[in-house]
Amino acid sequence: MRLISWNCQVLGNPWTGRSLHKIVREQAPTICFFMETRLDKDGFVNLYSNLPFNNKIIVKHPDAGGGLAFLWKNTINLEIINYTANHVLAVVTEEDGFRLFLIGFYGWPEAQKKVRSWRLSEHLKTFIEGPWMIIGDFNAFLHALEKKSRRPPQTSQVDAFRDALESCQLQDLGFKGQRREKSFKFEESWLLKADCETMVKEAWGRENIASHGLESIKQKIQMCGAELLSWGSAWTDPDVEAIKEIQKRLDKLNEEEISETSKAEFLDLSKRMDELLQKHEIY
Template identity: 45%
Template sequence: MVCFLMEILLDKEGFVQLYDNLPFPNQIIVKYPDSGGGLALIWKNDVKLEVISFTTNHILAKVKEDDGFEWYLTCFYGWPEANQKEKSWQHLAHLKSFIDGPWLCIGDFNAFLSSFEKLSKHPPQHGQVAAFKEALDLCQLEDLGFRGYHFTWNNKQLGDANTRVRLDRVVATKEWREKFQLSSITHLSSHASNHLPIIPQTKSFSLNRFMKDRKFKFKEFWFILDDCEAMIRVAWDRIGHGFASLSSIKEKIETCGVDLFALGSGRSNLDNEEIKQMQKMIETLNEAKITAKNREEFLVVSKQLDELLLKQEIYRAQRSRIS
């Protein structure tokens, strides 16, 4: 698994301090002093990836699959200023000179390919649209399409000031598309950014999860469940009162373990359903016309979703430590 982040405000040291618990031990952070947002590419150990070059507008890497197939990955960030767009296309053409094989390019191009990819009272500049199309044609890159909401960026402004554009996309050469014919691109909903996350999947997989060891291990995330303390008290008092022998203490712990495991498992599934429901609400609110009322609702749902995601993060972090 590979993850590309854009417009990060942290340098390498700050990034490591804040995200050192992520299951991505390999990383390259591109952030120059006194510059704006930077780029970050992080990947897991099972990905064979070699970084070739980088600037504040790109990271170029070569990826090797398990079957020996090699392809190039470019994580791209286009110049956002209107009078700097040509720099993006010159830079993309320059990167092509390093490519000797199948090529996939993903990122925020800060440009769009048709008038249907922009929703705003301000009309699109057709010269910029044509220049983007020409740049992709010269590099032999084609859009891979997507599933999900059409626009990937939203300025979150009210009424006529609102603008939505498909700025983020995935493009690839014919050789790459022929190798990964079952690939798919999905636009996810987001409550914490004005960009939607994009998930490219280059192959299908199934993940069978099961618990091999049901021994009782206290889980940190139980602390943040409202009924945790009461559950422990009830379970503990269920086995005798007064002086407790070692055997009765062991039995108490086992009883607590059974009850807490049931509580944690049930609540985890419940939280997953709540998260899905709130993500669906966020998606609906993102797609709706922005008003003062639904903006307030968006903030409330976002706060609730953050709290649930925090619980889920603590739960998963402990599972990764004990697995």
Template identity: 40%
Template sequence: METRLDRDRFMKHCRDLAYPNKFLVKKPDSGGGLALIWKEDVRLEVINYTENHVLAKVVEDTGFQWFLTGFYGWLKSCQKHKSWALLKHLSSLVTGPWCCIGDFNAYLHSLEKLSNHPPQEKHMEEFGDALESCQLINLGFRGYKFTWNNKRPGAANTRERLDRAVANKEWLDAFSECSVSHEFSHASDHMPLLLQIGKDNRLQGRVARGFKFEEVWLLSEECEDLVGEAWGRSGGGGASLVGINNKILHCD
């Protein structure tokens, strides 16, 4: 995660957390930087880092190994190419399941920006090309659509989805029940991301699961046809909530 605290203040404010392991990367000419914290029973090894990323290897109790990257993209438009060069470099270092999560300081689609200023097509294309080159897939999300808000009033307000989690197919195959939630924060202009990998299979099936839309479904060529077929097959109900719910059930 990104922090605006220096090392001493970070250690002071986080000393009572149930995360005794802490790794901090100080940002040059700034009091803050990046921080990675983890619990005592988590087997994690930091492999390398810069002021824009931390790459770690996680070993599960079963011996299964996967890679985790905390990512912070360059903010200025003229430097965004550095973000994608770094992402591609990290991809060359990783062999096996890989998940990358953080503030990319970029959005993928025009619908991920709400502002009087139009989205920059070139930056969206470059971000998408980088993810495709690294074979990284969006994990989708639950919650409010935008993760960043400049908190300015009226027409000056801008909201964007700058934070996300992506992973390669090997990681998705291993953690097929994963989910990402956009959480509320009263202190930051960013919404925290909560990634749940859902590795405890014993909890599955005990309660009925509600419907959730996964952004990754949009990558499937069959998605539109499947939804169209289910919508037409589900019969009446119209646009009422009951009718819409029945149509959604036919998509399962």
């Protein structure tokens, strides 16, 4: 069993859609759980019917944000027990009869409503008859360092989340991995700039190399690469600000009440976004 859980923050735009298809293609999961899709069943099927999953549960309240998508393949024996706008509870049965209860969980993001998340987790525990696992986003923190902002989470909220996990006898599995360091890569798009050749020649022709022979060539390559990286960084991600602004407007339109005007604007912005992303792929 291979799982993907992703708070995708709106699936109704080309940028996120491309990322979703890429992740599914590369990771080949048997079960996917997506949160904050902002798509109802018709919207999801219209955009993502080509995903390699035979089964799906799509939950979306009309005229509201949020939205869950729980997908799984026929290669796994999975039965849905129940679901709401904040969870999907299923049981997976292996060939040897082993049963694992799996919950896709999306907690209330509002501080004053987080107690509903703890109550829901306690309620779901009553359906469990064996080992269980929760994937998703509680919209809560176990440790202050997990929050990537200057304002730390409230101690009372951290304590309440810990108490809820202890009450359900759940343990945080944590995360293992490493950050990628930025390395030099020649971008084909730099060749489109008229001054690229001049910049390379100037960097290569500098006479401040102390070594001789192959060592001097190695140092020239390193120096030239460093200057290319510095010079080309401005061209590597074109129209990033425009993409961000369009994304913000698309997000806002997804939250607003649907009208003919908003539909037209959404389609126009989506087309513009697609053009920028296609250009972005060249870079």
